[in-house]
Amino acid sequence: MKKLKLMLAGVLLATVGSAFAATAPAKKASETPKHYSEWLTRSEMQRVPESYMLDFSNRPKWSYVMGIELESMLDTYLKYGGDDIKDYCIQYTDTMISPDGVIRGYKLLDYNLDNVRTGHFVTRMYQHFPENKNLKAMNTLMRQLDEQPRTKEGVYWHKAIYAYQVWLDGIFMGLPYRVLTASTIYTPELAKPIYDDAVEQVKSTYDRTFDSKTGLNRHAWDESREMFWSDNETGLSQHCWGRAQGWYTMALVELLDVLPEDYERRGEVIDLLTRTFDNIIKWQDPKTGTWYQVMDSPEREGNYLESTCTSMFAYSLLKAARKGWVKDAKYREAGIKAYEGIVDNFIKENPDGTISLTDCCVVAGLGPGISDAVLKAAPKVKENKRRDGSYAYYLSEPIRDNDAKGVGPFIWASLEMEDLGYNVDSFKKGKKAGKKK
Secondary structure (H helix, E strand, O other): OOOEOOOHHHHHOOOOHHHHOOOOOOOOHHHOOOOHHHHHHHHHHHHOOOHHHOOOOOOOOOOHHHHHHHHHHHHHHHHHOOHHHHHHHHHHHHHHEOOOOOEOOOOHHHOOHHHHHHHHHHHHHHHHOOOHHHHHHHHHHHHHHHHOOEOOOOOEOOOHHHOOEEEHHHHHHHHHHHHHHHHHHEOHHHHHHHHHHHHHHHHHHHHHHEOOOOOOEOOEEEOOOOOOOOOOOOOEOOOOEHHHHHHHHHHHHHHHHHOOOOOOOHHHHHHHHHHHHHHHHHOOOOOOOOEEOEOOOOOOOOOOEEHHHHHHHHHHHHHHHHHOOOOOHHHHHHHHHHHHHHHHHHEEEOOOOOEEEOOEEOOOOOOOOOOHHHHHHOOOOOOOOOOOOOHHHHHHOOEEOOOHHHHHHHHHHHHHHHHOOOOHHHHHOOOOOOOOO
16 A cells, blocks of 8 residues: 555544535535636536536446536635535535545446546545545546556556557546546656556557557557457458547646656656647637537538537646647647637527536447457456447437537636636637636
8 A cells, every 4th residue: 555645634634524514505506607618617517416416327327527517626726715616516425425435336346548537536625625535535546547457568458348449538537547546646656657657558558558540549449459449450440430539638647737847857848749739729610619429521422510529638738828838829729719610500598597508429439349358357258349439330329518628628728718718608709718807
């Protein structure tokens, strides 16, 4: 068991969380907040009064999508306040993590990186409202990553049922959490090897999934070359899916947000992010500023402009520019253009005063497929050959409004734009960025 460093907030651990039980009623979105971050946050709270029921759930659910959306709401609270938002966030951890730190519905031996991502929100909550139960849950998730199966090059398998497979999704689900939590609860000496491991994994993943014809990254790579969706020679899936590219891009942003300024390998991550941005911008739709569901085939029949990946790119570009990780003005300009495209094309005002983010791809994945490697890791797996990574497959998945995988990144992108002076009136009155609130 790794030694934990003493935290100044440790004296608060025993009782703080229970003092924040969700009691304050949410303000109705019909009051029309001044900022899109607040407006969509309160719209979601109005639609789904219990935070553990987000993502169209019919039961309390431990899920990465909850963590992403709630973490963006936490950031909205940290910027603008609102006890009802804070309580809404705490309601989730109080429901899904027992007093002794057991995570409801979580199974470590699934080695599912998706289930780790929720921990990123838990760690952020722990930083602001420290509780022992959350710390125990964080340690459980860190244990999973210590034991997570890896490729020969040391990159995490996406899940036990996706043996020997590296997905761009998984890079986002696992590495930012591990680095954030190590920086929060470990000594610098214990955290540094984790930083080094994260840099190696993002670099290896970039190289293995890189498509030289487009400059983009394919959705996934199969080390075994046994999956029905992978190329027999390269192990690559067939296309660059917009949201997969978004996951990878946000992972780089979140790593840079946490890696110490004096860490000697920060430059390698910045270089990866710059290269990723340069190629993403080339595929930005010049008319709308948004991106297509299948990024590498924008003009093929049936393709559509998709809001979740566009929100991810807008957020990443804007944050990287604000932080100074990328210097050229073209990155901020591309982020602003993307955000304006989201508001123009994907934000809908509803009769009840809420807003919705439209044109969200619900889900897309690959397989699972049955191979000797997969059966060894997960003997009960059921094959799903429909998810073959083809162009037709990515277009076959359903589309809906207010998918959490888009809501969270849009709220984050909105917070970045609001730092530039944008507010709701900026759009209603046709103003541009830079106009002060």
